[in-house]
Amino acid sequence: MPDTKAPKAALSEPQKALIKLGLVRDIDLALHLPLRYEDETRVVKLRDCREGDTAQFEGTVTACDVTYRPRRQLVVTVDDGSDTCVLRFFNFYPSQQKSLAVGTQVRVRGELKGGFLGWQMVHPTCKPAGGELPTALTPVYSTVASLPQTYLRKAVLGGLARADLSDTFPPGVTEALKPLVGAPREALTFLHQPGPEVPLASLEDRNHPAWQRLKAEELLAQQLSQLQSKREREVLRSPALAAKPGGLHEQLLGVLPFQLTAAQRRVGEEIAQDLGRNLPMHRLLQGDVGSGKTVVAALAAAIAIDAGWQGALMAPTEILAEQHFRKLIGWLEPLFAPKGLRVAWLTGSQKKKERTEMLALIASGEAALVVGTHAVIQDLVQFKNLGLAIIDEQHRFGVAQRLALRAKMKDTGQEPHLLMMSATPIPRTLAMSYYADLDVSTIDELPPGRTPVITKLIADSRRDEVTQRIRSQLAEGRQVYWVCPLIEESEALDLTNATATHEALSAALPGVMVGLLHSRMPVPEKKAVMSLFTGGQMGVLVSTTVIEVGVDVPNASLMVIEHAERFGLSQLHQLRGRVGRGAAASACILLFSTGESGRLGETARARLKAMAETADGFEIARRDLEIRGPGEFLGARQSGAPLLRFADLATDTELLAWARQLAPMMLDRYPELAEKHTARWLGGKSEFLKA
Incomplete structure (x- = not known):
């Protein structure tokens, strides 16, 4: 465990990295569970492998060369007696080249790719052949650059050994939760070092009894903390403010x-x-x-x-x-x-x-x-x-x-x-x-006079049709929003920026005032643009999501959202709510881009489909929770109190109901256990749940 009281300069880089990851207490390390596992417990023969397998084999290096086509790379051939495999390294060091010299016996692990030229692995892990094989699956943890997996594994096991993991559940409560692994230490030890016989699927889908135990613990800590804060607030006093007759x-x-x-x-x-x-x-x-x-x-x-x-x-x-x-x-x-x-x-x-x-x-x-x-x-x-x-x-x-x-x-x-x-x-x-x-x-009802908004999904390749639709709306005296997700070019996200869209629409709509609004504009400029749009002088407002909430222009009847596939569902719903605020029939066009692949990703498709199918905010919220998880709704509520790391609100509803029922009984009858349980899971973070 890193000594957080030590002077910063005295801490090693890995110790600083542990603190950066929030792994300060022994229990923090014990609860830092693996992202995935690697099976290094057995060595296989290449002839028994299939395309896409992650395999570990041992063999002799028969060739080791640096080639420059199509780019500089280290190409190593290894023969295990049943077949050969070519290893490719695009980033390598002289020491690595030396350790893979011809004649060296090596143990290689990586994903096998097949083809006409035989087996290949790109950037596999290599170590000398021989030596004992591990008896458990090897955990792979979430980490940062200056924190090697070997150091982190050692730190986690140290924290697990030292942490107080005594059972904090009241007597008899686990009977309602079969099957659960008996105690926290047993569950955590299993999840950090599962045996090779454990199906990886049961670990990855978090259905194993050891996972269920941790989910139950986490949900109980959360419910205890919130119930405690509610009770503490009930002791506080506020002024009683009564409405006066005729007031x-x-x-x-x-x-x-x-x-x-x-x-x-x-x-x-x-x-x-x-x-x-x-x-x-x-x-x-x-x-x-x-x-x-x-x-x-x-x-x-x-x-x-x-x-x-x-x-x-x-x-x-x-x-x-x-x-x-x-x-x-x-x-x-x-x-x-x-x-x-x-x-x-x-x-x-x-x-x-x-x-x-x-x-x-x-x-x-x-x-x-x-x-x-x-x-x-x-x-x-x-x-x-x-x-x-x-x-x-x-x-x-x-x-x-x-x-x-x-x-x-x-x-x-x-x-x-x-x-x-x-x-x-x-x-x-x-x-x-x-x-x-x-x-x-x-x-749960809208004021009368709000018109339903028709939502259409249109591919980016049909932008000209959208511009024509804008012309017809303007001809009827209506106004239009055009929303862009970015305000400047980014190499990572090849998006048309708001400035370029503004220029293109200004050119396509001569005689129409087209405004631009984004978060980096000085406040007086923003106000001037908004007052022109609100006053009706401006026909089209090109904007980033600064207009997501709070803008009320009843004359605006068309909303175009560019790169709609990059927005969250709740954000799309908020934006759509800017139109349909007057008597005119209104529409929201979701312009989507499929990129080089020519097809939308699964998550983006689910979001856009939900938008086209329903205008009900509660249905949208339910689907958003399914697609994105709770972060979208909580926003910064989780600062200091992490979102649920292990439990899943969409699938663990039974455990949540159990924790809600147990929390008041535990606070009333077992206050010491309740305090110990929340301290273990939340540390000093429970204050944030009270906000």
Whole structure:
């Protein structure tokens, strides 16, 4: 185990690499499981092998030459008595050439490729022949350049030997989970050093009882940590904020230019009940793109402000924050004016004078509602009495940022109520695990007047047809988005950049104002472009994904997403939600490129198929979880608390249900075991699960 207290200079490169990988404690090393295994336990004859086998054989080197066609390479021929195999090394050293001199007896391991010219291996591993064969499969671990597998294997086995791996399950609970390997040490020892008789398939698909044991342990640690944080929060206190008859909440309902949907009313009541208690609200408000989350947030803020407290709304981008700000000012400022209250605006790009003025309004309490980006949580921002913190697109924020907003009232011994909003619906299995400590409200209907968006998949080779479709939309007085995934050329990703697309569309659409928007533009330029598009003067907006959330232009009826195969499902769904916001029939064109292979990859095909088949955000989220795993939904929630490394939410639902049931009983009856179990699995990271 690396000594993390030793001076940096005193640590060897492999020790520094262990720390970089997060392998600090003995238990970290023990839980660093192999990516795959190599079978070095037997030597075979070449005549018994088949194309594609990973084989290990012994033989005599009969030729060793450096050739230069088609490129410089070391070509070695080895004869094992039954057949010969040519070994090719494109990167090699003089010492390697020397160790493979003609007449040398070698043991070779690699993937066999066949052909008219006989067997070949490219960059196989070679060592002297003879010597004892291992008795277990050889583990291959995830590592970094300065950490050789041999060093890492030794470190892992050392950590495994030293770690406290006593059983932390309460007595009798494993009976419900047959078949499980008896104890953590037994399971881990097996997975680090499985015998040659173990089918590789059972290790790779993680169905072996040893894997099941670790999955159960991991899910239990996660459930214990979240239940513990929920109970700790129940001890904390927040101001009880009750809606007043005839107050701001009712006044706002009276001046809104539309009727609330039944779903908006329902979630509004759920939030109002939470705010009326002196326990901190910790609620996730989820609703599809355009379902009207902002007005629900405004009504919640009205309750807090009416009770004499401040509200804050934090959004991940300036465009989204400004969108909220405009709506909230329109609804609330006329109601605030008679009371001498203001809506404050805070972003990183503000001029110093304006910023100083806003900070003074917030500190005095005159700013009843503060809207902004990350600037809202900076140390200089002192609230007089923050009662409600609202975080939009919560998965786009880091855990530390969410904790910082909640900590704004620490001095008073109270916590603000916390409302998190997301247009990426959380699948049920994810809600059961990573959001087990949250109450979830769902807006499951769209406001009337939203038109369904037709989604079409079109190959990149038909771009001219798409340009023609744009012309016809513009002729009808409509506006168009064109979204690109990159803003500059990259050798690795041969994508048409946003600038080139902007130039091409400007040339193809003479007389039409075509705008360009990307994340590296100065803020004033972004604002100028957006105001031209929002005002209707600009016909086409070419953009990177900065318009993914928060842009509301009802006149835009066509969305073209270039290289759609490179976007995640949730992101595609968010982008599609930018059109269909008015009365005009709207469409989303997913332009895809098949690249040199001429065909789409399996994952990309599944994503695009899902987009064409459904507009239901929850169905999209379910399929995204299947395709991509949980990272897309959690965003930075996992900073410091890793995503599940071993369990799979899509397939391990029974284990998850078992862990959810066991966690409260274990906390109540076996608190010492519960504490030991979470410390083993999460270390100091459980704090992050509370954000």
